[in-house]
Amino acid sequence: LELAEQLRAAFGRDELVLHYQPKLTLGGDAVAGVEALVRWQHPQRGLLYPDAFIDVAQSSGLMGELTVAVLDLALAQTRAWADGGHPLEVAVNVSPSDLVDERFPDEVVARLRVHRLPASSLVLEVTESLLMEDRERAVAVLRRLRDAGVGIAIDDYGTGYSSLAYLAELPVTELKLDRAFVGTMVESPRNQAIVTSTLQLSHALGLRLVAEGAEDQATVDALADLGCDQVQGYHLSRPLPPAELIGWLRARA
Ligand code: G
Numbered sequence: 001l002e003l004a005e006q007l008r009a010a011f012g013r014d015e016l017v018l019h020y021q022p023k024l025t026l027g028g029d030a031v032a033g034v035e036a037l038v039r040w041q042h043p044q045r046g047l048l049y050p051d052a053f054i055d056v057a058q059s060s061g062l063m064g065e066l067t068v069a070v071l072d073l074a075l076a077q078t079r080a081w082a083d084g085g086h087p088l089e090v091a092v093n094v095s096p097s098d099l100v101d102e103r104f105p106d107e108v109v110a111r112l113r114v115h116r117l118p119a120s121s122l123v124l125e126v127t128e129s130l131l132m133e134d135r136e137r138a139v140a141v142l143r144r145l146r147d148a149g150v151g152i153a154i155d156d157y158g159t160g161y162s163s164l165a166y167l168a169e170l171p172v173t174e175l176k177l178d179r180a181f182v183g184t185m186v187e188s189p190r191n192q193a194i195v196t197s198t199l200q201l202s203h204a205l206g207l208r209l210v211a212e213g214a215e216d217q218a219t220v221d222a223l224a225d226l227g228c229d230q231v232q233g234y235h236l237s238r239p240l241p242p243a244e245l246i247g248w249l250r251a252r253a
């Protein structure tokens, strides 16, 4: 069977699962939230990572369905964590096709209502390239999500081509600085300068800066010293299945 057909069937068979990578608020060291990362528990091929099926979802017209399935799983899990005494913000990655779908904002608001979660508990991560594709429609969709109270993050920030003028007019709430800059900032004065100036830019625009890809304590400390808001990376934790994430949260408490 073709992978696209198998993916189509996977939605109804609970084969999509999410792993969650925690983010810390620097300063207080509180757990700020988690990023949901999709995996496909394929019946023959085992656990597949997004690079094995995201393009297939896109090219076979299944992306909208995948995004809504991921959103639903992430919000159900977030509801369960809140009920268990762990209120967390959850970040979900969205794709280009979602942002040109005029029904997407209403869909998101409806899913939040079903899971009885405030819009402020959700952040949608978009990439810069995604925003360049059909800019006017994407901005209109983001504006409606933002007006509803949903957080909007620019993922992999610094690797795209968006001008600062464009960035300043986007309805976004946070930048996620790409790990290409963060991972080597301790050894690289050049990358440290990029982190510092992106931090100034973020704060001047009223945005939260999340540093991705912190792989050691020295990097986390350097980010805290610079005044970075949040950090994510293997040093804190790899993406974890929900049962393991609960263990991680309890161990920190
Ligand atoms: O954690 P991982 O190596 O699996 O993530 C690889 C890439 O897949 C990342 O760029 C991430 O943004 C993307 N990704 C992970 N989950 C999703 C998802 O639910 N939807 C989309 N569109 N992309 C995702």
Ligand code: G
Pocket (backbone or CB within 6 Å): 021, 037, 093, 155, 156, 179, 212, 213, 214, 215, 232, 233, 234, 235, 239
């Ligand atoms: O593009 P996006 O930021 O959504 O991608 C998330 C991806 O980054 C996931 O594949 C996740 O496993 C990976 N990732 C998260 N933290 C680290 C890290 O500290 N180092 C590296 N190399 N990858 C990371």
Ligand code: MN
Pocket (backbone or CB within 6 Å): 035, 093, 125, 155
């Ligand atoms: Mn992301």
Ligand code: NA
Pocket (backbone or CB within 6 Å): 155, 156, 157, 176, 178, 179, 212
């Ligand atoms: Na990223």
